Amino acid sequence: MSSDSATQLHPEPQGTDLAAKLNWLRAGVLGANDGIVSVAAVVVGVAGVTTNNGPILAAGLAAVVGGAISMALGEYVSVSSQSDSQKDLIAKETRELREQPAEEFEELVGLYKHKGLSEETARTVAKELTENDPLRAHLDIELGIDPEEIVSPWHAAFASAVSFLIGSILPMLTILLAPASFRVPLTFVIVLIALAITGWVGAWIGGGSRGRASFRVVIGGAIALAATFGLGSLLGTTGIA
Secondary structure (H helix, E strand, O other): OOHHHHHHHOOOOOHHHHHHHHHHHHHHHHHHHHHHHHHHHHHHHHHOOOOOHHHHHHHHHHHHHHHHHHHHHHHHHHHHHHHHHHHHHHHHHHHHHHHOHHHHHHHHHHHHHHOOOOHHHHHHHHHHHHHHOHHHHHHHHHHOOOHHHOOOHHHHHHHHHHHHHHHHHHHHHHHHHOOOOOHHHHHHHHHHHHHHHHHHHHHHHHOOOHHHHHHHHHHHHHHHHHHHHHHHHHHHHHOOO
8 A cells, every 4th residue: 555545544633633622622621720729719718617518518519600601601702702703804815815816816825935935836836725725725824724623612612611510520529528627638638639630731731841830730729729718717717707
């Protein structure tokens, strides 16, 4: 079997596909991280006031539901704006190709020359790409857009909410199932370990320093937990709550 045949049977993953998958994975990790920190901060804060499971469960569920909805809405609005912008750019490029194809072809040649190709090579590349799919050719080199990879706001909102919910399960189960005598210290330990893992994974996806990322996330989480527990304890001891 020739190498060309093998390539056709087993195509290499495209860079844009890989980048999209990594972006989704990174968004999932960040959503889970938010779920861990925000819900843990709430339940630990309430645990500083009372050892009764009822108030802790109520506050925790409110944080889970409110946080998941907030994450979904935020992601929906953000991705909707991005999607609308991409669709507008695609419509504009489609109109320009229809109304002034010659000018658009010369623009494509110029862009390839700017990338370092010779005049002859740039014209050959532009001609072949235009004959195949002119819109995709222009969107790729001009705007870096793949018309088949416009993210759905609904998918993004759902993924964000689900990742938040998954992250929130850990602190909720720990604080509710652990004995009252050491539920707060155990929650601290479990949550910080989970944050170290999400920080490591996020840095691995983004290609950054895993140690530094984990350290930053753990420190931030520890500060959030200490602050809310301290506040809850203060309110409990003063009788305000």
